Structures are given as structure tokens and as C-alpha cells.
Amino acid sequence: MNHTDLQDYSHKRFNILTGEWVLVSPHRAKRPWQGQNEAISNTVRPTYDETCYLCAGNTRINGEINPKYQDVFVFTNDFAALQKDSKSFSVQDGLLVAESETGICKVICFSPDHSKSLANMDTKDILKVVFAWQKEFKELSENPNINYVQIFENKGAVMGCSNPHPHGQIWSQSTLPNEVDKKNTQQLAYYNKNSSSLLGDYLAQELEKQERIIFENDSFVVLIPFWAVWPFETMIVPKKQQSNILELNDAEALDYAEAISVITKAYDKLFNTSFPYSSGIHQAPTDGNANIHWHWHMSFYPPLLRSATVKKFMVGYEMFGSPQRDITAEIATKMIKDLV
Amino acid sequence: MNHTDLQDYSHKRFNILTGEWVLVSPHRAKRPWQGQNEAISNTVRPTYDETCYLCAGNTRINGEINPKYQDVFVFTNDFAALQKDSKSFSVQDGLLVAESETGICKVICFSPDHSKSLANMDTKDILKVVFAWQKEFKELSENPNINYVQIFENKGAVMGCSNPHPHGQIWSQSTLPNEVDKKNTQQLAYYNKNSSSLLGDYLAQELEKQERIIFENDSFVVLIPFWAVWPFETMIVPKKQQSNILELNDAEALDYAEAISVITKAYDKLFNTSFPYSSGIHQAPTDGNANIHWHWHMSFYPPLLRSATVKKFMVGYEMFGSPQRDITAEIATKMIKDLV
Numbered sequence: 001m002n003h004t005d006l007q008d009y010s011h012k013r014f015n016i017l018t019g020e021w022v023l024v025s026p027h028r029a030k031r032p033w034q035g036q037n038e039a040i041s042n043t044v045r046p047t048y049d050e051t052c053y054l055c056a057g058n059t060r061i062n063g064e065i066n067p068k069y070q071d072v073f074v075f076t077n078d079f080a081a082l083q084k085d086s087k088s089f090s091v092q093d094g095l096l097v098a099e100s101e102t103g104i105c106k107v108i109c110f111s112p113d114h115s116k117s118l119a120n121m122d123t124k125d126i127l128k129v130v131f132a133w134q135k136e137f138k139e140l141s142e143n144p145n146i147n148y149v150q151i152f153e154n155k156g157a158v159m160g161c162s163n164p165h166p167h168g169q170i171w172s173q174s175t176l177p178n179e180v181d182k183k184n185t186q187q188l189a190y191y192n193k194n195s196s197s198l199l200g201d202y203l204a205q206e207l208e209k210q211e212r213i214i215f216e217n218d219s220f221v222v223l224i225p226f227w228a229v230w231p232f233e234t235m236i237v238p239k240k241q242q243s244n245i246l247e248l249n250d251a252e253a254l255d256y257a258e259a260i261s262v263i264t265k266a267y268d269k270l271f272n273t274s275f276p277y278s279s280g281i282h283q284a285p286t287d288g289n290a291n292i293h294w295h296w297h298m299s300f301y302p303p304l305l306r307s308a309t310v311k312k313f314m315v316g317y318e319m320f321g322s323p324q325r326d327i328t329a330e331i332a333t334k335m336i337k338d339l340v
Numbered sequence: 341m342n343h344t345d346l347q348d349y350s351h352k353r354f355n356i357l358t359g360e361w362v363l364v365s366p367h368r369a370k371r372p373w374q375g376q377n378e379a380i381s382n383t384v385r386p387t388y389d390e391t392c393y394l395c396a397g398n399t400r401i402n403g404e405i406n407p408k409y410q411d412v413f414v415f416t417n418d419f420a421a422l423q424k425d426s427k428s429f430s431v432q433d434g435l436l437v438a439e440s441e442t443g444i445c446k447v448i449c450f451s452p453d454h455s456k457s458l459a460n461m462d463t464k465d466i467l468k469v470v471f472a473w474q475k476e477f478k479e480l481s482e483n484p485n486i487n488y489v490q491i492f493e494n495k496g497a498v499m500g501c502s503n504p505h506p507h508g509q510i511w512s513q514s515t516l517p518n519e520v521d522k523k524n525t526q527q528l529a530y531y532n533k534n535s536s537s538l539l540g541d542y543l544a545q546e547l548e549k550q551e552r553i554i555f556e557n558d559s560f561v562v563l564i565p566f567w568a569v570w571p572f573e574t575m576i577v578p579k580k581q582q583s584n585i586l587e588l589n590d591a592e593a594l595d596y597a598e599a600i601s602v603i604t605k606a607y608d609k610l611f612n613t614s615f616p617y618s619s620g621i622h623q624a625p626t627d628g629n630a631n632i633h634w635h636w637h638m639s640f641y642p643p644l645l646r647s648a649t650v651k652k653f654m655v656g657y658e659m660f661g662s663p664q665r666d667i668t669a670e671i672a673t674k675m676i677k678d679l680v
């Protein structure tokens with residue numbers, strides 16, 4: 001196959017996990033930028049900020065006092081989008097269709113050190129975050145009302161993050177959200193047909209080609225998926241098929257922490273800034289089924305396009321049509337790989 | 341049906357047009373905002389800006405000179421994401437799947453007056469924009485290589501609009517983008533089952549309930565769809581089933597221009613600012629089929645949440661799970677309706 005066409009001409013690439021397409025316009029990477037520049041702040045934050053509601057010992061908006069935590073601290077979101085004891089109801093009124101949705105939303109502080117981010121935490125401290133994700137995932141997955149657990153992080157003001165203290169969130173709920181539902185469908189169809197993991201087979205192909213691989217260790221691969229939407233989107237994938245993070249043994253958990261460390265550090269180097277992104281872990285539903293068609297993975301969706309201040313806007317065409325990108329996954333891989 | 345639960349408890353609403361869900365958390369509308377504030381500029385722009393590449397008589401980046409246009413001016417995008425004469429190819433290499441995509445991208449200046457926006461143009465001048473959309477749509481739809489035409493506008497720097505001169509875009513291409521494909525599927529399934537327009541039947545229900553209607557005239561309704569994602573998302577829908585804007589007669593075209601005028605003016609009043617949004621017209625594919633299952637409509641996706649400077653971020657949970665909103669469609673309707 002001649003891949004050079006993919007670097008020269010408009011095309012769309014198929015996302016095997018969602019069944020959707022991304023429009024790629026490689027010839028357009030050189031258009032001049034005349035739009036909005038984002039504000040960036042490269043000021044170094046203090047290790048403790050008395051006005052931060054996530055710092056250890058400080059009081060949150062609802063009056064609760066954070067413990068003097070030493071590493072990771074998890075609490076239930078004070079303004080949760082989903083609530084455990086919300087009323088159950090169903091609306092089916094002609095073409096108006098709604099269902100009540102309950103759940104549990106948590107906040108997870110990655111470190112008591114206000115000045116840190118995953119990118120400048122030690123691997124052994126990131127490992128504590130991985131252990132906390134596992135603990136929370138286990139507990140939530142044992143709740144009969146929780147059938148899906150979404151772990152994610154919004155990093156940076158440009159990603160709607162309301163507090164720079166290093167933290168992520170966990171929203172868990174009774175039904176599958178849209179994106180997870182798509183990936184469930186695609187992985188199940190593939191597994192039923194091939195008796196193997198869709199992402200596992202994809203990984204084997206990528207490891208052979210080495211065109212989009214950024215980093216690998218014994219248990220994990222960091223790559224830019226062929227169908228990446230965001231300019232510097234990446235994915236961390238376990239080499240073994242595993243349906244969720246509870247299947248990691250200790251060595252694998254450490255390899256996972258290392259993969260997170262490597263990619264977040266490389267991101268920060270790319271535009272010499274604390275690189276904003278939303279990251280999320282897609283895992284099997286916690287519905288009590290084995291879900292052996294699931295191969296969990298973590299994705300990073302960073303908004304930056306050309307510099308610390310110029311972001312990619314997913315607007316008009318993207319909202320009404322399909323996501324669109326200029327720089328190809330292969331070029332982006334080269335740029336990031338050089339920084340690892 | 342008791343709709344009050346929808347104002348009090350977390351739930352998800354079904355989008356009949358895409359088959360996807362939005363998570364609604366009405367109890368959360370009161371959480372304090374501690375995140376990023378957007379920069380706004382309410383400075384009045386001059387009617388002519390010599391540095392603007394869209395103003396009449398000015399030179400564009402590629403050296404072409406804009407004519408001294410009097411009302412609407414259309415040209416082919418100088419940095420088009422899709423190109424007419426792009427190479428045709430197909431990649432099917434294991435799990436790497438790609439298809440070349442060709443198309444034509446145009447820019448449409450709504451007015452020579454640099455200071456204007458649709459919100460402060462006369463209805464008769466908006467009508468000229470509608471006529472230009474019709475002309476372009478007709479011409480593109482007659483091109484055998486163009487099977488879909490996406491008309492859209494990005495308004496405001498926060499929506500990635502690189503030039504404040506009033507303008508929109510038209511991206512046309514050979515295949516259906518993701519969002520259009522979903523709406524095609526849902527409308528076709530409904531039409532095959534009920535022999536009537538999905539959106540037409542929905543409109544009848546909304547007109548009876550009057551809970552989400554913002555404005556109507558003889559031919560159009562402006563409403564907040566039950567399943568709206570953005571805090572102040574609205575939709576303009578023709579009362580008659582029509583598959584595309586070429587079916588509008590002159591009186592209907594004027595009513596359409598009026599509907600655009602009414603909603604954009606109301607938006608500007610809401611937070612006392614030139615209200616940013618992406619808008620787009622979803623119409624039947626231009627594939628030569630009758631597509632009688634299609635009911636065209638125009639949607640506005642504005643990013644603002646609580647003020648001219650506080651926007652809703654579609655990030656972590658929204659990217660990995662489902663779109664999420666706090667304020668309900670019904671409350672948002674009341675707020676906008678009061679300004680009409």
C-alpha cells in the first residue's frame with residue numbers, strides 16, 4: 001500500500017472504535033493563522049495556595065475541610081452532575097423521550113502539591129494515582145446501580161478546568177454514555193466475528209508499521225491512532241487484552257504510570273508550556289458481564305494546534321459535519337516522538 | 341405526563357435526529373463559576389477595515405482582489421479543507437481504512453459592511469444571504485461529484501472565527517459527514533415506518549405544548565429542541581416538510597430571513613454582547629435522490645453559559661461520555677423568549 005497519498009491529499013479516515021470518520025486535509029497545514037490567541041500563564045504556582053479548595057487542610061465551598069492528605073485524595077463532587085439518590089422516572093411522550101439517570105461523581109486530587117501536574121510528578125507518585133483509580137473503579141463497579149465508570153481529567157483553563165491544582169474526576173452512572181456505547185458496539189461486532197480484540201489486532205498492525213508509535217515498554221504502547229481527531233491526540237493501550245484497569249498486575253501498573261509520565265512530559269516540551277488536554281479512560285461497562293470484547297485504553301485530547309496560544313477549534317464544520325484536522329497523525333507522531 | 345421531574349432531577353434526553361443522548365443536570369445550575377473567563381470585545385468595528393481580507397476592494401492573502409461588492413460576495417476558500425481536483429484513492433490495509441474525499445469550499449460575505457452581523461442587518465439584507473445560499477446550494481447540488489452541501493457560520497473569536505467581518509462558509513463534498521449520516525438514518529427509519537416527517541411530527545407536538553417555542557411566523561418556528569446540548573441552542577424549522585432550501589417560495593424565504601433576524605437579535609440581548617455561535621443548515625444529501633424523508637433545519641450552537649465571558653466547556657466527560665448541560669431547555673426558552 002502506498003501511504004504517501006495520505007500526506008498529500010484530502011481524505012477521511014475511519015475510526016474502528018466508534019465507526020465514525022475524520023476529515024484530514026494535509027495540504028492545508030500551512031494556512032496562516034489570523035484568529036484568536038489563547039492566554040497562557042507559565043507562572044510557576046506555589047506548592048500551597050490558601051485560596052485553593054483542593055489544597056490539603058483547606059475548606060471547600062460547601063464548608064467541608066480537606067484532610068491533610070499526603071498523596072492522593074478522593075472526595076464526592078460538591079456539585080455533582082449525577083446524584084446517587086436522584087428520583088427515578090421515564091418520559092415517553094410522543095417524540096419527547098427522557099430517562100432519569102443516577103450516578104456518583106468524584107474528584108481525585110493527584111497530589112497535595114498545588115504546583116504539580118502529572119507531567120512533573122515522579123512515576124512512583126503517578127503510580128499512586130493509578131492505584132487510586134483502581135480502588136475507585138473497583139468500589140463503584142461493585143455498586144449494582146453503576147454500570148459505567150468514566151475516569152477523566154480536564155487540564156488547563158482552556159479545557160474548562162476551574163482549578164489548576166492537579167486533579168481529575170470520576171463520573172459513574174447507570175447507563176452507557178454515547179461514546180462508550182459506540183465503542184462497545186464496534187468492539188463487540190469485531191469480537192463476535194474474529195474472536196480477538198479489535199484494539200489488540202490494531203496494535204499488532206501498528207507495532208509492525210512503526211509509523212505512529214511514540215513509546216512502548218513491556219506492557220504498554222503510546223501511539224497516535226490512525227483516526228486521531230485532535231492535532232496531537234494520543235492513546236495509551238495495554239499490549240495484553242484487558243477489559244479494565246483492575247486486571248493490571250503491579251509491574252503493569254508501574255508500566256502504565258511510566259507511559260503516562262512519558263507522554264505528559266513530551267507534551268509539555270512540544271510547545272514549551274503546561275500542555276492542556278482532556279484525558280479519559282475507556283473501559284468495559286461495570287454491568288456484571290465479562291465483556292471480553294473490551295480492550296481498555298486511555299486517550300488524550302489536547303486542543304493546541306501550532307503553539308501554546310493557537311488552538312484547534314472544533315466548530316462549524318466539525319459540529320455539523322465531521323471532525324477535521326490539517327496535520328496528519330504521522331507528522332504529529334514524528335514531532336512528539338522526538339521529544340520522548 | 342408530569343414534566344416537573346425534568347426540572348429537578350438528573351436525566352438524559354434522546355435526540356430523535358441523531359439517536360444520541362444528552363445528560364441534563366438541572367440541580368447543578370447554581371454551582372459557582374471559578375474557571376476561565378473569555379475575553380470579549382464590545383468595541384464597535386468600523387464599516388470598512390483596510391486590513392480585512394474580506395472587505396470590498398481589499399486584497400486577499402493569495403493576491404486576489406475582492407470586487408467592490410454591494411451586498412453578498414461569494415468566493416472559493418483560499419485555504420480549502422476540500423479540493424475539487426484532489427487525487428482519488430482508497431486505503432484498506434487491515435484495520436487502517438481511509439478514502440479520498442473531494443469537494444468545494446466557499447466563503448460567503450454577508451455584507452460589505454465590516455461592522456455588521458446577521459443580528460443587526462435588515463431582514464431584507466438577510467434575505468439576500470438566503471438567496472445566495474440557495475444559488476450556491478443549487479449550483480453545488482448539480483455537480484455530480486458533490487453529494488452533500490454544508491452551509492455554516494462561525495461567529496466570534498471564541499468560535500474560532502478568524503475574521504470579524506460578517507461571513508459564513510460552505511463546505512461541499514462527495515460523501516455524507518458523520519452528523520448528517522446520523523440524521524439521514526434516523527429520518528429515513530421514521531419515514532419508512534410512519535410515512536411522515538420526523539421533524540414535522542415533532543414540530544406539531546411542540547406547537548401544541550408551547551413549552552420550548554421561542555417564535556413563529558407563517559412558515560417557520562424557532563424553538564429550543566427538547567434534546568438541546570448547548571445552553572442556548574436553538575433550531576429554525578420550516579413548518580412544511582421541505583428537504584432543502586431550494587423548496588422555499590419567496591414568501592417563505594422572507595419568513596426564514598425574519599426567523600434568523602429574530603433569533604440573532606434575541607441572542608445579542610441575552611448577555612448584552614455580540615453573541616458567538618456556530619450555526620449550520622442540515623439538508624438532504626444532493627445525491628440525485630428525492631430524499632423525501634428529509635426535513636431541513638438550521639441550528640445555532642452558542643457556547644455561552646452564564647454571561648458574555650463564561651462559556652460552557654464541552655470537555656472531559658462530554659468528550660469521553662456524552663454532552664452534558666445544567667440549565668434545562670425549558671428555562672433557556674423562557675430566558676430567550678422574553679427578549680424577542
Ligand SMILES: O=P(O)(O)O[C@H]1O[C@H](CO)[C@@H](O)[C@H](O)[C@H]1O
Pocket residue numbers: 035312313314315316317318324494499500501502
Ligand atoms: O475556516 P476558518 O474560519 O479559518 O476556520 C474555522 O472554521 C473551520 C470550519 O469549521 C474549522 O475547521 C477551524 O478549526 C476554525 O478555526
Ligand SMILES: O=P(O)(O)O[C@H]1O[C@H](CO)[C@@H](O)[C@H](O)[C@H]1O
Pocket residue numbers: 154159160161162375652653654655656657658664
Ligand atoms: O467539573 P468542572 O471541572 O467544574 O467542569 C468542567 O468539567 C465538566 C466535565 O467534563 C464539564 O461539564 C464542565 O463544562 C467543565 O467546565
